Amino acid sequence: MMKWNRIRWQEAGSQLLFATNIFVLVLFVAGSRILVPAWLQVLGRMHPLVLHFPIVLLILGGLLLFIQLREPEANRWKIRFTSWLILGAAISTAVTVIMGLLLAREEGYTDNGNIQWHKWGGIAVLWGASALYWLRDYRKPWLPKTSALATVVLLLVTGHFGANVTHGNNFVLAPVTPRNTAVPLEKALVYEHLVKPILEEKCMNCHNAGKAKGGLSMELPQQLLAGGKTGKLFIPGNPAISLMMERLHLPAEDKKHMPPTGKPQLSEEEVALLYYWIKGGADFKTPVASLPAHDSLRLLAAARLQPAVSKEPVYNFSPADDKLVQQLNNNYRVVYPIALHAAPLVANWYNKDKFNIKSVSELLPVKEQLIEMHLQKMPVQDADLDVLAQFKQLRVLNLSFTNITGQTLTALAKLPHLRSLSLSGTPVTLQQLMSLKSAPALQELYVWNTGLSPADILQVQKNLQQVTVVKGFTNDKGEQLKLNQPTILNTLAVFRNSMQLILQHPVKGVEIHYTTDGSAPDSLHSPVFKDSLLITANTTVRAIACKQGWYASDPVQFSFHKTAYAPDSISLLNQPEGAYIANGGSTLTDGQKGGMDYNNGKWLGYTKNELQAIVRFPQPVPLKSVTIGALRNVGSYIFLPQQIQIWGGADPQHLKLLKKITPPAGKKDDPVTAMDIDCSFPLTQVSCMKIMMTPAILPSWHPGKGKHAWVFVDELLFN
Known part of the structure; x- marks a missing residue:
């Protein structure tokens, strides 16, 4: 009975295999003339999911034909198992081929060489697998074995053409196919040797002649010009409105972003190269050599086609002790190696109010490893150069906009390895710069925005022939340019009683006009900023830079906030979540506003838990308001709190509710805003406060509806 059932099942399987062969042949010959229902299209899209199954079965079945077991009973069992395995492989191959033929009927697949060869290859594999099953017991064993080998070869060839359809031409063999990358710059074409390789590597796997997603193929220039279903791919000369650049710059999570998420980006x-190619007219025959020497596209081409061959410098000193380097770092000075596990060190200084020459002397224990010092905008004095001269390994020294006058530059000329020196923004003179003639390794000298005249700079270049003198921009043609915005020297946006606002501009002769009433500043009616501006209350300052012969800068806005009382401590009962931990509780009273960027390390973020902060004052203080700095960015799931509670009293065990407010619910079109939420209450003496903020639930119109929104807080003000 078991033998009869096995034979009947094999006969049924053999008949099914024959029927599927006929169906495949009809489907292939009929092509698009057969109307396919939607549910069969779904089956066709499962082709990439199931094609590996018959591959494995065919290889295993073919391999078993070459194996002969000594034990007769075991060998009979192996023969029966092999028959079933090959039958399953042949039927699953037929199903896979049917799925592939259905998939090929969809839009985006064209009957080019790759897909036609892939179709024929799939049918040949099916015929090979069917022959392998029907010839498995042939009396001459070489025939089924030959059929097995031929089927495996057909599998490889068919897979190669399938990969070309899915991923672009020569996808499988690309890693071992020689590429002619050594194209001389003078013989290179912008499209052929720069643009096309980018498209081949990052775009043509979905936009080729065999798989033209969105009706777009990128293999030929005429196809690029034709575009796809959504229109022209690019507008020559205008990358800003070109579809290609728009799709490249979309957020990665956007479904229209190209290349799609998961594909090589x-x-x-590469984006800049495509941008400048389109901006230059998107010509397909332009030689790189015909571009101007300082053209952006030519500079990118030079870097890509002829990478600079730079000999890595050799440092003949041992690395400093890691623990020593760590000890030399503080809030205002950072010392770090130029690369992981490298011996040379770099030092940067921040916050000029905390700087003195002692902070340089403290680095003398690593003077044999320190090759770069960046002291720009620090109050370095002429006498301090004797200390700097002790760092004999220095290669780069930045003294731009420091307090040196140039009288002691001779000290720096003794540095044996100094190759780059920046003196921009200092009042150095021609005579003082002549003392650098004896500097043995100097190659770069930055002197822009100094008191040197054009004639002085020419004289410096003439006397320091081995040095490149960087003088910055000179408007020799009288072209009217736009000024950049004024900058602020104050480091804190929150003050206690009052503060002196200091604005500056790097261009000499610039006037800064400002307003404090919220109106737009102009050069005629707005007051001119002098040395400083006294601020005693919450103030928003708007300013522009103006100078005759220049266009005024864009306005810049600074906001300053007064807090009458500074707490003694702030402790968080619930810790911030995710990456938004900033500096813990101290973030709320450090005087730093977070601005619009929630990733800048100045915001505390909560989503699943409430923000609960305990605030303690050194002695009782009379308060009538607490102002909370918050962020709203509905697109990034950041909403105002659902509820805020302000509690106050003598200690944590004796608190009473001073204020409870419910901020307005977020709306779909709310702009990204950093705002202050004012919580006012009757004047109350408090020594301790508890501030609670509950995250909102995302509304029904939001993509994350039903989930917890984020609450972001940057500062607390007590008045």
């Missing part, structure tokens, strides 16, 4: 250099 373009580098910044």
